Every structure is written in structure tokens, then in C-alpha cells.
Amino acid sequence: MKTINVRELRAEMPRLRETLAREQELVLVSNGEPVARILPIARERRLRSLSEHRATMPMLEGIDQLIREERDRR
Numbered sequence: 004m005k006t007i008n009v010r011e012l013r014a015e016m017p018r019l020r021e022t023l024a025r026e027q028e029l030v031l032v033s034n035g036e037p038v039a040r041i042l043p044i045a046r047e048r049r050l051r052s053l054s055e056h057r058a059t060m061p062m063l064e065g066i067d068q069l070i071r072e073e074r075d076r077r
Contacts, residue, residue, distance in 0.1 A: 004028045006037070 005026045007015065012031060015022055020043075023029065029041040 004030060006030045006032050008032050 005022075005028075007029050009031065012019075012029075023041065023043040027043065030037050031039040031041060
């Protein structure tokens, strides 16, 4: 984690992406007091459809029987 003041942040703006990739977190300070954390946004791969998402999930064998037994106990 690197601390940076407003003046340094302005100078760093053209290289901010590279700095965040290297440091993973910046703490913005003003008058020696921390005022904000700057974090990179995690870029997640978006699934195209619900069926594609379901295809990535493991199938549980016998889940129907487990659900039925649980319902019967109630």
C-alpha cells in the first residue's frame, strides 16, 4: 500500500493504471490525514447466459432424494 498526496496523484494520473497494477492500493492523504483509498476495479469475465453459468456448476448426485427426505421430515 502506497500513500500519495493530491499533488503526487495529479502527476501520477497518466500512469495511474500501471501504478495500481503494481501497488494494488493507494491511500490518498491530505494534510497528512488519509482521506481515500484508491483500488483497481476487479474485471470479472461476464457470463453470456444463465445456461452457460449453470454449465459451470457441479451437479450434485441424488439431490432430489435429499430434498424429498428433508421435506418429508417437516
